Amino acid sequence: MPKPATLFAQTLRSNERDRINKALKKAKDPAYRDRLRAILWSAVRMKVGEIAGLLGKHQTTVASWIKDYKRFGFKALTVGKSPGRPPLVDKEGRAALSDALRRSPRDLGYPFTRWSALTLVGHLHRETHTMVSPDTVRRMLRRMGYRYNRPKLSLKHRQDPHLVKRARRQRNAALKKPSGSPAASSSCSRTRRTSISIPA
Numbered sequence: 001m002p003k004p005a006t007l008f009a010q011t012l013r014s015n016e017r018d019r020i021n022k023a024l025k026k027a028k029d030p031a032y033r034d035r036l037r038a039i040l041w042s043a044v045r046m047k048v049g050e051i052a053g054l055l056g057k058h059q060t061t062v063a064s065w066i067k068d069y070k071r072f073g074f075k076a077l078t079v080g081k082s083p084g085r086p087p088l089v090d091k092e093g094r095a096a097l098s099d100a101l102r103r104s105p106r107d108l109g110y111p112f113t114r115w116s117a118l119t120l121v122g123h124l125h126r127e128t129h130t131m132v133s134p135d136t137v138r139r140m141l142r143r144m145g146y147r148y149n150r151p152k153l154s155l156k157h158r159q160d161p162h163l164v165k166r167a168r169r170q171r172n173a174a175l176k177k178p179s180g181s182p183a184a185s186s187s188c189s190r191t192r193r194t195s196i197s198i199p200a
Helices: 016-024 030-043 048-055 059-072 092-099 117-128 134-143 161-175
Strands: none
Touching: 016 030, 030 048, 030 059, 048 059, 048 117, 092 134, 117 134
């Protein structure tokens, strides 16, 4: 395999050069234009380093374009949309997550009564053998239309409503300011100082 410094595209035939030039005039994608120019320049024996400098690209990027063109031809220059990383939770995982959210954890044999992101991580691993992070689970919940909130502890179901009302009345009565209480008046007595002259 030739080194990038000595790598060149093959000499272009007239129909190949015309095809690249026509594509260059119509191209709207800057990345596609860069690839077309790289092949034209490489075909006239311009070095990879010089092409990379003109296009503001790394030498390995330009070298990979030239190698792809030499191997696959004109179709290798087309800029395709990158598929990206495959989703961490696939269709089976989403189905398992959706099924779990419709049921109580106790029904599935767990000792707790509410789902959390961490417990759903464990459930997905048990069902699909896929390990994801709690943040991934939270993102999946948002995409599925669920709202993830922290549960609030409430003992309201254990309270007697009559006792609660009586406690509120007592509290309100204690918080009221006493009305009509006379203000204590303090009498101030002033003592008059008299100067006494002591004979020498």
